[in-house]
Amino acid sequence: MDLSLHSHITQVLLIEDTSHVGHARRTVQKLAEQAGFDETDGGRVALVVTELASNILKHARSGELHVRLLPGEVQGVELIAIDRGNGFDVQACMADGFSTRGTQGIGLGSVLRQAQVFDVHSDARGSVLLARFFPRNSRVKDLRMGITQHSLHNDPACGDVWEVAVKGRQVSILMIDGLGHGPEAQEAGMAGARAFIRNPFADPGALLEDLHFDMRGSRGGAAALARFDGNTGTLRFTGIGNIGATLIGDDKPRGIPSHPGIVGLQYRKIAPIDYGDCTGQLLIMFSDGLQSRWNLRDYPGLMYRHPAIIAAVLHRDFCRGRDDVTVLVMALETLDD
Numbered sequence: 089m090d091l092s093l094h095s096h097i098t099q100v101l102l103i104e105d106t107s108h109v110g111h112a113r114r115t116v117q118k119l120a121e122q123a124g125f126d127e128t129d130g131g132r133v134a135l136v137v138t139e140l141a142s143n144i145l146k147h148a149r150s151g152e153l154h155v156r157l158l159p160g161e162v163q164g165v166e167l168i169a170i171d172r173g174n175g176f177d178v179q180a181c182m183a184d185g186f187s188t189r190g191t192q193g194i195g196l197g198s199v200l201r202q203a204q205v206f207d208v209h210s211d212a213r214g215s216v217l218l219a220r221f222f223p224r225n226s227r228v229k230d231l232r233m234g235i236t237q238h239s240l241h242n243d244p245a246c247g248d249v250w251e252v253a254v255k256g257r258q259v260s261i262l263m264i265d266g267l268g269h270g271p272e273a274q275e276a277g278m279a280g281a282r283a284f285i286r287n288p289f290a291d292p293g294a295l296l297e298d299l300h301f302d303m304r305g306s307r308g309g310a311a312a313l314a315r316f317d318g319n320t321g322t323l324r325f326t327g328i329g330n331i332g333a334t335l336i337g338d339d340k341p342r343g344i345p346s347h348p349g350i351v352g353l354q355y356r357k358i359a360p361i362d363y364g365d366c367t368g369q370l371l372i373m374f375s376d377g378l379q380s381r382w383n384l385r386d387y388p389g390l391m392y393r394h395p396a397i398i399a400a401v402l403h404r405d406f407c408r409g410r411d412d413v414t415v416l417v418m419a420l421e422t423l424d425d
Contacts, residue, residue, distance in 0.1 A: 089229055091160055092288075093252040095281065097244075098236050101141075101153040109141040112153050116167065119155060120221070123163035129223050132202045133165055136219050139198055140169040148173025148214065154236065154400065164204075164222040168400050172214040205230050207394040209401060211387065216400045232419035234396030236403045238377075239412050240269045247273025247309070248375045248414040249281050253288035257318030257422060260288040263331050264299075265375040267307040267350065269412050276306035276352060289315065292326040292360045296351070303352025311351040312373060313360075318422040321367035326360040330376040336384060336391055337369040366420045370395065372402075377413025379406040395419055 099119075101112045116137045120130040137153070144151035151171030158164035196217075200206050205220035222228045231254070239246035247266035252259065262284040266273030283302040284295065292313040299311055310329020316322070325333065327346030335342040342363065349355025370391065374380075382402060384391045390398060395417035402415050 089231070089254055090256070091231065091252070091254040092285070093159055093254075095237065095246075095249045095251060095277075096156065097239055097246050099155045100238070101155060102150075103141045103144045103153060104150045106145065109138060109145070112141045113137045116153075116155055116165065119157060120165050123157055123165055125165070125221075125223055129221070132224075133167075133221050136199050136202050136221075137167060140167060140217060140219070144169060144171050144173075147171070147176065151214075158220060158222075160228065160231075162222055162226045162228050164220055164228065166396065167219045167221075168396060169217040170214070170400055170404055172404070175210040175212050175215055204228070205394070207397050209387070209390055209393045209397050213387075213405065216397050216404070218394050218396050218400075220396075232395050232421060234394065234399035234417045235415070236399045237412075237414040238403070238407070240377075240410070243270060245269075245271040245274040246412050247277055248377070248412040249274070249277030250414055250416060251281050251284050251288070252416075252418075253284075255289060258289060259316045259318075259418065259420075260284075261314045261316075261371075261373065261416065261418070262288075262311070263373050263375065263414060263416060264309050264311045264351075265329065265331060265377075265412070265414075266309040272307050273309065273412070276303055276309045279303045279306050280309070280311055280351065284313075292324050293357075296326050296328065297357075300351050300355070306352050308350040308352030310346070310376075312346060314371060314373065316366065316371070316418075316420050318367065318420075321365055321420075321422075323363040323366045323371065323420065324360045325363065326358065328355045328358075332372075332374045332376070332378070332380050334372045335363060335366060335369050336372065341384075367422060369420050370398070371418045371420055372398070373416045374402070375412065375414045377408055377411040378402060378415055379408055382406050
């Protein structure tokens, strides 16, 4: 599995009244067309969008659909339904015929049948449901990564920038938070992204110096680089500024420190740190638009859900609301060549 994934803002569709259901369906159908879906596959996506948006109105009164294209050799479509309702019994609601509102009770069972990737988390804080679609009969290995990126006040320019490269059993990740927000912050972040794209699997220490060189003359920003080697189970990390990072496994979480400075302006050179025995753990990276005082153990079972679910829950419950925000969650696995 070789992939290059590039930064993009998550598209958010508000679901607050019945007119939003049709708008969401039409918006996602156009996205499916961009991905090359034929009429049948587009119909599958439209059916699920309608179910998810309608369920939000029925059970939580309001919520959001987060949608994005999944890049790759075969493009896909991702839908994440998010609400702050009272939650529901996931196992019971998976069965066709079960309904809490006197409806036919075919919603979640239908979603499960139509989507190639499906997962859900629900508790008293609300519900988050993931559905990923690819053209039928396509053989696509799901990348167990979740990413959600939002600009302050829905500005078209976002100062947060991320990149992910996958090559064989190695994964390299970049996250930059350009100083401030808006176009100048975005320019700083994109300058660093171009340096990463040139050689994503260089040693993180050397790559950080390349970022620093390319970001000179811009506002600069915080930057973090993580490279996971599936052959050894080792994560190598280096960070400057306020990008947060945590490794989460069955034992106590391991916080990953960054160091003071501004990439592109001034920082003290530091050696990357290696973290062993990371296979099977979660890597969570986030910009400072997300509060840092969260604990997945406050959400029973969440750490075992799809990384896209985890990223969406953290954004829903811990977004500061006064800066750009990005949350990236990746399951560190031994990927197939």
